[in-house]
Amino acid sequence: AQSVTQLDSHVSVSEGTPVLLRCNYSSSYSPSLFWYVQHPNKGLQLLLKYTSAATLVKGINGFEAEFKKSETSFHLTKPSAHMSDAAEYFCVVRALISNFGNEKLTFGTGTRLTIIP
C-alpha cells in the first residue's frame, strides 16, 4: 500500500520569504516522487521529480525538494516567494507494482499557497 500526506492544506507566506510545503509518503516499493503545481483554472505542471538519483532535487521556478528516506519525507522549498507562486501544490508518489507495467500513482490532497504582498 502507499499513501501521501500533505501536512498543510493552506500555507500563507509574505513575498520574499521562504516557502516550505510539507509532504510525507509511505510506500511498500521504491517510489518515485513528484511535485506538481496547479494555477487557477489550469492543468497540472511538473515542478520537480525524484527518481532514486540525487536526494536533493532542483526544479523549475527556484523550487527544490529533498528526499529523506529515514523520515519518509519529500518537502518542497523555495528561498524567496514570488507573487506568481500562488497556486495549489500536489505531492505525488508513484510505484511500479509489477513487471507488467502496473503502477500506482497517488496524489496528496494538495496545499494551497497564498503569497502576501
Add this chain to the structure above:
Amino acid sequence: DAGVIQSPRHEVTEMGQEVTLRCKPISGHDYLFWYRQTMMRGLELLIYFNNNVPIDDSGMPEDRFSAKMPNASFSTLKIQPSEPRDSAVYFCASRPPTGNTEAFFGQGTRLTVV
C-alpha cells in the same frame, strides 16, 4: 509537441444526458490516465491504460462511467447517464514508456451537470 489535448474544455449538460470527454495523448506515450478533481475528494485516478489496454479501472465510480482507447492517439471517457454529482474537472494525462518519467497533463475538461 502540442502536449496532451482534451476536448471540450467546458461542458454543461442536463442530468440524464450522455457526456463524452476526449483526450489525445502526446505522441509516443503509451500510458494514458484519466483523473477527476473535485473540491471534496481532490484528485482521483479513475482509470489508466498501457498500450491501449485498460490496466486498472478500480477508480471508476460506477457503471455509468466507461473509458475506451481504440488506438494510441485517442481515448474517451463517457458518462451515461450523467448526474449532478459528476460535476468536476476531468484531466487526462500521458507518459512515455521509460520508467522514471513524469505524467504530462492536459488542461482538463470542466463538466457541469445541471
